[in-house]
Amino acid sequence: MKNPYLPHVAVIQDIRDEGPGLKSFDLAFRDGSVWEEFRPQPGQFVELSVFGEGEAPFGVATGAHETGLLRLSIQQVGRLTKMLHSMAPGDEVGVRGPFGNGWPLEAAKGKNLILIGGGIGMPPVRSALVSAMAEKDQYESISLFYGARSPEHITYADEIEQWIASDDAKINVTVDVGDDTWPGHVGVITTLLEDEHASPANAVTMTCGPPIMIHFVIPTLTKLGFSDDQIIVSLEARMKCGIGKCGRCNLGAEYICLDGPVFSYDHLQTMGIRL
């Protein structure tokens, strides 16, 4: 019987600083053949083991077309993440998954895809963005709205430069608080959406960010004319098992880890969930 609690051993290949307290880790399975069955979809997450410290869920930043390396971008906030930040290339960790439903990218084809990310919500948004850009002809358009706390908090800064240069997607970045070097938009993400006149015409939005961001983004989208089924959000919760058994992420009759983390807002409304 396949055991969903049994992690695959993975080796850290590369670690990059992404901003204050944030690092990206590229992992390769020690047994390379694992990737074929693993193949994470954009919007899914994994349970990462630091043996001796435990496990924690992290969104997959890797795009659907990027094979072989699993990228996670991890903020140091507590015990496991601290341990992880002290590790080096060559060190071994455990990975199980991928879990969750992922973004409904297939259904977004032919539409204006609007990705909205904030703070530590960027890894799954990156995954959706690069996956969509790799098939950009299939979408009417692709745009990213990204809000960071300050210029130094911008995740994937180098890549963002490339995305802007590539013209495959319209990239909009804002910072809550600017500095002398920042030429771009200043203000929280909701002001960016309004200032750029994000349009609901033939569009679907996909949002991932901290609960407080989602709380403010939804009414802004509604005000801009988006209907509830055009608002797709990825929710976070404290998780342990990742497979709908431990009960922790229970939301109504569903489990965020199993039935989500991606939900459409109209579905959440029918469940009576307020965000």
Add this chain to the structure above:
Amino acid sequence: MDRLKILKSRLPDWLGKLRAQAAVYAPVERAGVTCFARLAPGDEPQLDYGNTDTPLKEVLFPQTECLITWQRTPEGLQVQEVDTSEPTVIFGARPCDVTGLRFLDRAFRLGGIEDPYWVRRRDKTTVISLVCPHPVPGCFGPSAGVNETSPEGADVVLTDIGSAYVVEVKSEQGQAAVDLASDAFTSAAEEDLIAAREAGETLLAELAEQAIDLEEPEARAKAFLQSPAWEQVWNRCLSCGICAFLCPTCHCFDICDQSCRGGGERIRCYDTCSSKIYTKQAGGHNARPTAKERLTQRVMHKFSYGPERLGVLGCVGCGRCRRCPVDIDLQLELSRVEVKEPV
């Protein structure tokens, strides 16, 4: 099928045969607590008990269990799964606890991903249930839909008729358990069957006096959470989790690591939605910050979310959660609310 009976004096023979084939778990008293424990040779089960203090689920979903182990070796990390499942017989379980297994069975199997630790144990387990001779005080099994004389999920059901038990075999697995000691069983006579039926009828009549109204569970739960009584209830809750740990259907757990020289174990242990830190996330956000949200989760999971997802009520009426240190009796409170007709 022909009904059988077994004299109480022949029970040790049967248990001996079962123990030769399987790990037999039966009610015993350990340090003043009745619980299901594995019988060692010579151990006598305690069958004149009300209900065990701790729930039957412990046999198949232990309070703590090791999921995987790891070792650091020169070739790198070696990770191994642990499988301690073995042929098992549960002997003498009360109908409510047996019915509780049904909720857990669905929780651990459904949803697309199975929990291998539960499934492996459950699939190797034969359940022999023992009908209560008299109601356990505080039990309201029939109000929670429990079949008190022939519970769903049991392979064999025993009904006490004095010097013997009348035996109902409910499955092939149950038949196999009986066949192991076929000479210990005799055909039940007409008067034995009448005695068993009367025992059941008496039990149900006595239980009717302890019945509470849990009809329309979902509407009832919602009405309760809007009622004035609700404020009094959640304000008292200590968030201690006793109600969850004692409940035969609660299945929340935590997973954590224990290291020892060069390796370690990953353990899962019971957890509870009552716990203050259960849903506390990194960064400090807590989806259920007070006892109000946490106890709402308990009420709704048992009476609305669980039934919606798994098709069965999350309460089997065992009454164990009435051991709440501040006397919160959720089911009694629920039974008292007026459920308005939907308009």
